[in-house]
Amino acid sequence: MADEFKMGLLVPGSVSEEGWNRIGYNALKGVEEQLGAKVSYVELQQNPASFEKAFRDYASQGYQIILGHGFELQDAALDVAPDFPDTTFLISSSDIHEGNVIGLNTDTSQPFYLMGVIAAKMGKKAGLIGGMEIPPIQQAFAGFKAGAKSVNPEFQVSEAYIGNFTDTAATKEAALSMIAQGADFVVPNASGATVGAYQGIAEAGDQVKSFSIYTDFTGVAPKNILGLYVADYAQGVVEVVRAIREGNAPTTNVAFGLKDPKVISFHFRDDNPQVSVPEDIRKDVAAVVADISAGKIDTMPQ
Known part of the structure; x- marks a missing residue:
């Protein structure tokens, strides 16, 4: 036809x-x-x-x-x-x-900015695990770091790239290494290899927190994931x-971006008290979402 x-x-x-x-x-x-x-x-x-x-x-x-x-x-x-x-x-x-x-x-820098805000308010140090060092992942991580620095300019954020999107063993190893070096927030962004990092986070215990990226990984790390970025x-x-x-x-x-809620959203978990984010932080994040959507916050400052 x-x-x-x-x-x-x-x-x-x-x-x-x-x-x-x-x-x-x-x-x-x-x-x-x-x-x-x-x-x-x-x-x-x-x-x-x-x-x-x-x-x-x-x-x-x-x-x-x-x-x-x-x-x-x-x-x-x-x-x-x-x-x-x-x-x-x-x-x-x-x-x-x-x-x-x-x-x-x-614009993944926007939801990652929110994650950085939360990490800096609740944690001591964060680690980010990427698949390959390409612009979309660099953008996301830049957003996380900007969000964390907006809360605490001295908050430490480390990065590691495994060089591919398939090696779950490598992302798990990277997560465990970051946790051993004091990271209590670890966030992976490595497509198919992402699940390995969540496995490492879960094995490290519920003192390590994270966020679910793109789809729902709470089944892999139910006591660790505070919120979900859903695209x-x-x-x-x-x-x-x-x-x-x-x-x-x-x-x-x-x-x-966050101005398109049917396409990109971030929400907290309410199904497990162990991963509940305090109400005052939720209100702070809601205000940040409004400011990002209105163009008042640059989530990738130079």
Whole structure:
């Protein structure tokens, strides 16, 4: 059918894992269910050559929209896009808008800023564990550090990167190392490898606190996670795709933030008294959320 609407998804990993890759899959399914698109996805290893081939395969098959779910797919999209002007290439965790390549960026510095505020009010030292040292993760960690420093300029925050998004043993080891060095808040951001850090946090005991990132990891560390950063990125993607289909493609990169509560939110846990955050801190955080949403707080100060 000539007018059939088709969307493809490229994920740098497995959609069976809770976390980042599953979010991309949920976005694709949202487009299928809400917009009636024919959809397809391909799981890739961290290999730029395979990224370019997958983009070309989908574009040559007449897919009108292709979502590359991760900053690491941006360069491949830029290489392929000029050859397929009728295809829109969306790139997650990207700030780009160049021709028919459009970045979709959830401003993770904003919820991480809230985590930093809480850590500095309740803890003594924090550790951050990243997968790879790429802009979206650097942005998140910059937000955490800015939030912590807004409370206590002397609050110590350490960082470690494991160099990939799959090695759960490495994230667990990094978490245990940070805890041994006195961190009582440890926050991982490493896609599929994230769960390893939560396992290490749980093993260290309930004196170490954390936050759940992207999806609900409270089952892994039930006595440690104080709050959840939930990104309904799927719905954000659906709305962007809807606009493109209707001829209203974004004219800049798309940045979701706390001002978009249907897409990005942070909430405290109320199901376990052991992980309850005091009411005065909750009120402080609510005020910070309002100020960030109103543009009064820069969550990534230079």
